[in-house]
C-alpha cells in the first residue's frame with residue numbers, strides 16, 4: 001500500500017533534521033517523514049569535528065557578518081553567489097544561538113560564552129565548537145528534537161528513485177534493507193538532504209554511505225547538477241587511511257613540515273601559513289610531495305606524506321581542545337602526537353557542487369525554472385555559498401541556515417498543495433525488476449573489484465592537479481567501468497539484509513557522479529579554487545566566472561553555464 005506524507009525528507013544528517021524540526025515547529029499538524037539509509041545519528045554529519053562558523057564576536061569584537069561574507073567569497077575564488085552568502089553569514093549568529101537553546105553543548109570561554117577558534121581562510125576567530133566532536137553534539141540534539149516533534153523516521157530504508165513526472169516531483173520509491181520490501185511514498189514536497197560523494201575516490205575522509213545517491217537520482221531524472229568539478233581535498237588526511245585530522249588542529253597551532261624540516265607554507269601563503277584555505281594548502285602539500293620533499297614511513301625523504309607537528313602545543317592544549325584527533329592517530333596508525341608528528345596527505349573531503357537550488361532551497365531545472373515539489377539542502381545542494389572552494393566550518397553552518405530556511409519555505413509551500421496521483425504498481429514493478437536484474441546477473445566481476453578500479457581511476461585522472469589529455473583518458477576508462485558494471489555478479493542472492501544489493505545500487509550512483517565530475521572538469525579550461533588545470537593555470541573570469549550545469553544521460557553529458565550573482569564584492573586576484 002502506498003503511503004502519503006505532506007513532506008518527505010531524504011537524509012537524516014544536519015540539513016535534513018534541521019529542516020524537519022523547522023517544519024514541525026511551524027505547523028505541528030503536518031505529517032513529516034525523514035528517510036535515511038543509515039540510522040540518522042550515523043549520518044556523516046556526526047563525524048564533523050572542527051566546528052561551525054558565526055560572527056558571534058565572543059573572542060574577537062572586530063568580527064562582523066560582512067567580514068565573514070568577504071572571507072567566504074574570497075575563499076570561493078569568487079564563484080559563490082553573493083546574495084546566498086549574505087544570507088548565510090548574516091543569519092549565522094542566530095542559528096548558532098538557536099542550537100544552543102535546543103541544548104547543544106558548545107565548548108565555553110571562562111566568562112561562559114560560546115568559545116570560538118581560528119580556522120583556515122577565516123580572518124577572525126569565529127568557529128564555534130564542541131571540542132573536536134561538533135557534529136556529534138549538534139546531530140544528537142537535533143535527532144532528539146525530531147522525536148519530540150513526532151516526525152516519522154524511516155531508518156535503514158534506501159531511496160532508489162525520485163518520482164518526477166511532467167516537471168513535478170510527486171514522491172519516491174524506497175527499499176527496506178532489512179525485509180527487502182519496496183515502498184512508494186507520495187508527498188506534497190520532497191526534500192533531498194543526501195550529503196556528499198567522497199566514496200567516488202579511493203582515499204576519503206567520508207563515511208561509507210557518502211555515495212552521492214541523491215545527486216545521481218536527480219541527474220537520472222533529467223535535472224542538471226551544478227559545479228561538480230569542484231571537489232574539495234582536505235589537506236590533512238591521516239596517512240595511509242585517509243581519515244580526517246581536523247583543521248582545528250592547525251587552528252589551535254599545529255605546523256606542517258616537509259622532509260627538510262621546513263614549515264613550507266611560508267612559500268605558498270606567507271600571510272596565513274598553515275591556516276590558508278584548503279585548496280591552496282592541499283596543492284602545497286601535493287607539490288612538496290611531487291618535488292621529493294615528502295616523507296617515507298621509515299622517515300627518509302621522497303615519500304608520500306608530510307608531517308603535521310603538534311609537539312610544541314603541549315599536552316594540556318592537545319588533550320582539552322582536540323582529544324579526538326590525538327586518539328585517531330594513536331588508534332589508527334600508532335602515532336602519539338604528544339611526542340611524534342602525524343603523517344598526513346590530502347584526502348577527498350567535500351563536494352562543493354550539487355543539486356542547483358535557489359535561496360529558498362527549491363530545485364532549479366533548465367533555464368532556472370523551478371521544479372514543483374522538489375527541494376534540496378546541505379552538502380547535496382549547490383546554492384552556491386562555497387563556490388570553487390569551501391572554507392572549513394561553513395558547511396555545518398550551511399546545513400543549519402539553509403536546512404532551517406528550506407524547512408520554513410516547505411511548511412508554507414505545502415499548505416495549498418494536494419497529494420499527487422501516482423501509478424504505484426508501475427513504480428513498484430520497475431524497482432523490483434531493477435533488484436531482480438542485479439540478483440540474476442551472471443557476470444564475472446565482483447563489485448569490490450570494479451569499484452576499486454573505478455575509485456583508482458578517479459583518483460589518478462581527476463585529482464588535485466588536472467590536465468586535458470589525462471581527463472580525456474580518464475573518461476574513456478570510466479566508459480569501460482560502466483561496461484564492466486553490467487558484468488558484475490552478486491555473491492549474496494537473498495532478499496533480506498542483502499547489503500550487496502545496496503552496494504550495487506550505490507556503485508551505480510558513484511559512476512554517474514564520477515562521470516559528471518570528470519566531464520565538468522574537462523570543460524572548465526581555467527584554474528579556480530579546488531579545480532586546478534596545469535594546462536590552464538590562471539583563473540579566467542572572462543570565460544569562466546560562471547557556474548557549470550551538467551545534464552546527464554547514459555550516452556552523453558551536456559555542459560552549459562550560468563552567470564554568478566555578484567552583489568557585494570567585485571572579483572579580485574586571490575592571494576593569502
Ligand SMILES: Cc1cc2nc3c(=O)[nH]c(=O)nc-3n(C[C@H](O)[C@H](O)[C@H](O)COP(=O)(O)OP(=O)(O)OC[C@H]3O[C@@H](n4cnc5c(N)ncnc54)[C@H](O)[C@@H]3O)c2cc1C
Nearest residue numbers: 011012013014015037045050051159195378379393395396
Ligand atoms: C570527517 C568530516 C569532518 C567534517 N568536519 C566539519 C566541520 O568541522 N565543520 C563543517 O562545517 N563541516 C565539516 N564537515 C562537512 C560536513 O560535516 C558535511 O558537509 C555535512 O555534515 C553534511 O550534512 P548533510 O546533512 O548534508 O548530509 P549527511 O550528514 O552526509 O547525511 C546524509 C544523509 O542522507 C542519507 N542518504 C543518502 N543517500 C540515501 C539514500 N539513497 N536513501 C536514503 N537515505 C540516504 C544518509 O543515510 C544520511 O542520513 C566534515 C565532514 C567530514 C567527512
